[in-house]
Amino acid sequence: MEIVEVGPRDGLQNEKRVLPTSVKVGYVSRAIAAGLRRIEVAAFARPDRVPQMADAEEVLRSVPRRPGVRYVALVLNGRGLDRALALEAARPDEINYVVVASDEFSRRNQGMSTASSLGAFRAVAERARDAGLFVTLTVAAAFGCPFTGSVPVSRVRDIVADAGPLDEICLADTIGAGVPGQVTELAAAMRTVAPVAPLRAHFHNTRNTGYANAIAAVTSGFVALDASLGGIGGCPFAPAATGNIATEDLAYLLNRSALKTGVDVTAAAAAGTWIGSELGLAPVPAQLGRAGDFPLAS
Amino acid sequence: MEIVEVGPRDGLQNEKRVLPTSVKVGYVSRAIAAGLRRIEVAAFARPDRVPQMADAEEVLRSVPRRPGVRYVALVLNGRGLDRALALEAARPDEINYVVVASDEFSRRNQGMSTASSLGAFRAVAERARDAGLFVTLTVAAAFGCPFTGSVPVSRVRDIVADAGPLDEICLADTIGAGVPGQVTELAAAMRTVAPVAPLRAHFHNTRNTGYANAIAAVTSGFVALDASLGGIGGCPFAPAATGNIATEDLAYLLNRSALKTGVDVTAAAAAGTWIGSELGLAPVPAQLGRAGDFPLAS
Numbered sequence: 001m002e003i004v005e006v007g008p009r010d011g012l013q014n015e016k017r018v019l020p021t022s023v024k025v026g027y028v029s030r031a032i033a034a035g036l037r038r039i040e041v042a043a044f045a046r047p048d049r050v051p052q053m054a055d056a057e058e059v060l061r062s063v064p065r066r067p068g069v070r071y072v073a074l075v076l077n078g079r080g081l082d083r084a085l086a087l088e089a090a091r092p093d094e095i096n097y098v099v100v101a102s103d104e105f106s107r108r109n110q111g112m113s114t115a116s117s118l119g120a121f122r123a124v125a126e127r128a129r130d131a132g133l134f135v136t137l138t139v140a141a142a143f144g145c146p147f148t149g150s151v152p153v154s155r156v157r158d159i160v161a162d163a164g165p166l167d168e169i170c171l172a173d174t175i176g177a178g179v180p181g182q183v184t185e186l187a188a189a190m191r192t193v194a195p196v197a198p199l200r201a202h203f204h205n206t207r208n209t210g211y212a213n214a215i216a217a218v219t220s221g222f223v224a225l226d227a228s229l230g231g232i233g234g235c236p237f238a239p240a241a242t243g244n245i246a247t248e249d250l251a252y253l254l255n256r257s258a259l260k261t262g263v264d265v266t267a268a269a270a271a272g273t274w275i276g277s278e279l280g281l282a283p284v285p286a287q288l289g290r291a292g293d294f295p296l297a298s
Numbered sequence: 299m300e301i302v303e304v305g306p307r308d309g310l311q312n313e314k315r316v317l318p319t320s321v322k323v324g325y326v327s328r329a330i331a332a333g334l335r336r337i338e339v340a341a342f343a344r345p346d347r348v349p350q351m352a353d354a355e356e357v358l359r360s361v362p363r364r365p366g367v368r369y370v371a372l373v374l375n376g377r378g379l380d381r382a383l384a385l386e387a388a389r390p391d392e393i394n395y396v397v398v399a400s401d402e403f404s405r406r407n408q409g410m411s412t413a414s415s416l417g418a419f420r421a422v423a424e425r426a427r428d429a430g431l432f433v434t435l436t437v438a439a440a441f442g443c444p445f446t447g448s449v450p451v452s453r454v455r456d457i458v459a460d461a462g463p464l465d466e467i468c469l470a471d472t473i474g475a476g477v478p479g480q481v482t483e484l485a486a487a488m489r490t491v492a493p494v495a496p497l498r499a500h501f502h503n504t505r506n507t508g509y510a511n512a513i514a515a516v517t518s519g520f521v522a523l524d525a526s527l528g529g530i531g532g533c534p535f536a537p538a539a540t541g542n543i544a545t546e547d548l549a550y551l552l553n554r555s556a557l558k559t560g561v562d563v564t565a566a567a568a569a570g571t572w573i574g575s576e577l578g579l580a581p582v583p584a585q586l587g588r589a590g591d592f593p594l595a596s
Contacts (some may be wrong), residue, residue, distance in 0.1 A: 080436055147386040149593035179554040180513055197552040205506070206589045208547035242589070249506035256477040291504045291540070294475040295447035 001259040002038060002216060003033045003247055004200065006019055007228030007275065008059070009074055009246055013052045015279050023278050028063045030271035035263040039063075040072040040096060040226075041227065044080030057083065063247055070137070071094065076110060081124050087132055087250070094134035095168030096170070097121050097162075101103045101156055102145035105174075109140070114159065122164045128284055129165065137163050138170040142186060143178030153182075153189045161193040162185050168198045168227070171241040173213065176206025176242060181217035187220035200224035203245045205285065210245040218259060227251060231252040231285030246286030248272050252293065265293045299544055299557040300336060302498065303329045304341040304572065306357070307338040308542055311350045312531055313577050319356045319542055321576050326361045328569035329527055330410030333561040334545070335360075338394060338524075342378030355381065359388040371396050372435070374408060379422050383429055392432035394468070395419050397461075399454055400443035403472075407412060407438070412457065416428060420462045427463070434469040435461050436500065440484065441476030451480075451487045459491040466496045468524070471511065473506025474540060478514035485518035498522035501543045503529065503583065507550055508543040523548060528570030529583030544584030546570050551590065564592045 012019065024041070031039050040057035041063055056073065063071060075081050082251050086094055100106035106114045125135045142156045159168055170187055183201065190199055201217040203210040203226070204209035214225055231246030238240045248271075251263035268286040276284035283290060302494055305326050310317065313398075322339070340354035347420035354371065361369060373379050382390055384579055397415045405414045410471035419489055423433045440454045460479055469484055481499065488497055499515040501508040501524070529544030549561035567586040574582035581588060 009332070032421055175592070176589065179551055181555050183583060191336045207550055207592070208503075208585045209551050211506050212551060214512045215513070242585070246506065252505055253477055253507050255512060257479050263454045277512065287504060287540070291474065292391050292444055294505070 001254050001261055002224040003036060003250060003254075003261050003263055004038045004040060004072070004224055004226045004231060005247055006040040006202070006226045006244060007031070007230060007232060007247065009035070009043050009053070009072075010276075011228035011230065011233035012224070014019055014045060015052060017185060019050050019082035019277050019278060020150065021062055024055075024059050024090060025062045026270065027229070027271070027275050030206070030267075031067065032064065032069055034229070034247075034267035034271055036069045037068055037259070037262065042075065042085045042092070042230060043074035045074070045076055049166075052250050054172045057087060057090075058137050060087055060092060061169075066208070070094060074098065075128075076123065078124055078127075081128055081244055090208050092133070094136060096142050098138045100140045101142050101159060102148050102152045104147040104177045105141050105145045116161060118162055125164060125240050126167060130190035134167045136156040136200065137166045140172045140174045142171040143173035143182050144175055153185050155276045157189040157193055158188060160190060166197060168200055168224070169194055170200040173204055176204030178203065178213050179209055180188045180212050181211050184220045185223075187217070187222065196224050200226065202226040204242060205245050206242045207295060210212070211249065214245060214250055214253065215246050215257070218254070218257075222291040229268055229286070232275060232279065243285045246272060246284070246288070248288040252288055269293075272288055299552050299559055300522040301334060301548060301552075301559050301561055302336045302338065302370070302522050302524045303334040303527060303545055304338040304500070304524045304542060305329070305528060305530060305545065306498060307341050307351070307370075308524070309526035309528065309531035309573075311341060311348050313350060315392045315577050316350050317576060319335055319353045319360055319493070322357050325527070325569070325573050328565075328572060329545075330362065330364065330367055332527070332545075332565035332569055334561070335366055335560065336368045336370065338372065340390070341372035341374075343374055354421045354509045355385060355388075358385055358390060368392060372396065373416055373422065376422055376425075379426055381432070390431070393426050393436060394434045394565070395422060395437055396436045396550055397437050397457060398438045398459060399440050399449045400446050401590060402445040403439050403443045406445070416457060416460055423464060424463060433545075434466040435464045435538075436470050438470045438472045438595050440469040441471035441480050442473055444473045451483050454484060455487040455491055466522070468498040468500055469490055471502055471508075472501035474502030474508060475487045476501070477507055478510050481511050481514035485515070485520065489519070489558065491578040495522050498524065502540060503543050504540045509547065512543060512548055512551065514554070516552070516555075526565055527584070528573045529576065529577075530573060530579065541583045544570060544582070544586070546584050546586040550586055
């Protein structure tokens with residue numbers, strides 16, 4: 001089971017304290033040292049709307065490039081892709097493009113309807129794939145919208161059906177409202193429109209359902225899970241959203257469930273505690289840093 | 299799915315601030331108003347070891363007696379049962395007797411080996427059943443011991459096999475180390491030695507696995523789950539143990555999973571926030587009080 005480390009992007013972008021690039025690079029380096037190999041490090045968003053991501057280019061130029069480590073950048077439109085491609089040798093390996101499942105949330109987040117955002121995605125995806133980038137489509141608010149409530153499974157299915165070619169589908173519970181039964185239903189619906197694309201899930205622990213959803217994802221065919229070291233984060237445009245599920249806690253859950261993640265729980269917990277101190281958070285939402293691994297090393 | 303409210307006992311007993319009886323009764327009354335019908339309200343423990351439970355008799359005399367509401371008291375030995383029976387009309391409806399699965403933890407917690415504690419249980423259980431009380435055996439540290447590490451499933455099975463007649467088996471992850479695979483394995487093992495006794499589980503969320511374990515319990519045959527309003531609590535004798543899974547968050551998870559709990563999530567969340575303020579905890583571990591129910595009431 002692959003854990004995608006999204007702390008440097010989704011984790012940080014909702015935090016008030018804007019960190020210097022060097023601290024972000026330190027976070028990424030600690031993630032690599034803990035065994036993470038796929039890391040979302042930046043968003044090409046408007047700096048006035050997401051100040052924490054204003055140094056996206058500098059982060060991508062500064063993170064260590066190592067064999068086997070892939071960097072992901074969030075892209076919201078063609079301008080974002082332009083910025084990614086302009087980095088040339090410092091390009092991300094992948095782009096993650098977000099389409100919001102409900103029109104109301106899509107308009108507030110991206111200034112356009114879901115259909116318009118999806119149309120823009122198809123054009124961006126084609127250019128990105130031509131440039132050799134791996135393309136993920138994330139459907140945000142796939143488990144519920146903070147403004148309009150329930151989101152039908154058919155709505156998420158239709159978005160993916162209309163998305164055109166993509167390398168991966170990520171379903172995001174942006175506001176942390178989902179429950180395991182939704183995970184299973186959405187997985188089945190994906191298979192009717194995208195039989196082979198790898199499935200990735202993105203959970204927030206806003207209502208303490210995130211880890212139960214992660215287990216449901218494992219058993220219903222998802223092969224990758226987003227998480228943030230420390231469990232930091234949220235969404236600046238989703239009311240009352242809280243952090244991603246925590247990498248260290250997820251790794252504990254999966255490692256002890258006989259699913260290999262490659263993540264060293266103790267190193268991950270130390271990284272989570274460290275980023276918490278850099279952000280002035282004490283304690284972080286992750287629990288492993290306080291509780292420790294189990295069974296204790298002898 | 300039945301939720302057993304254990305906040306007034308397990309939730310409170312690890313809290314430093316000792317509450318007056320009237321506040322405990324207020325907590326119980328709020329639990330009833332939120333729809334809970336089976337509530338662990340007291341422990342007959344030594345007041346010098348568990349000061350929060352020193353008013354056990356007064357609590358049992360003061361809580362409202364209503365049709366359909368059952369009160370549980372924790373009992374650790376014959377003296378505890380004597381105290382329960384001496385209450386006469388104010389007796390609890392049930393006793394919950396704890397045997398600790400590992401000898402080391404049992405000695406530290408109860409001053410005797412697991413076998414001695416189990417022998418004492420058989421005598422207490424017989425007297426309690428003769429007096430008309432419902433008897434639950436809780437096997438504590440069934441998912442791991444903070445001192446000696448892993449606890450074999452066979453150890454838990456053998457304890458239950460030797461317990462004699464009982465009305466219910468409760469398996470407790472006292473230190474919040476368990477994962478869903480253990481829940482499933484333990485459920486299967488119980489069925490080899492106790493084919494018909496109802497199974498109840500008790501999870502702490504110390505490593506963020508508690509709610510995933512709860513879902514595993516639902517699907518593997520458990521019919522009752524312990525939780526505390528606010529997610530308060532812990533164990534004074536287990537290092538780094540944190541709160542029970544929260545009643546409001548568990549009810550959200552189960553209600554939205556089409557399992558009827560009878561619990562009003564909004565009333566439960568308000569009760570959790572209230573007990574947190576009485577304890578000087580802000581915020582409580584439960585998330586629903588901050589995030590709110592979903593979908594929002596229209």
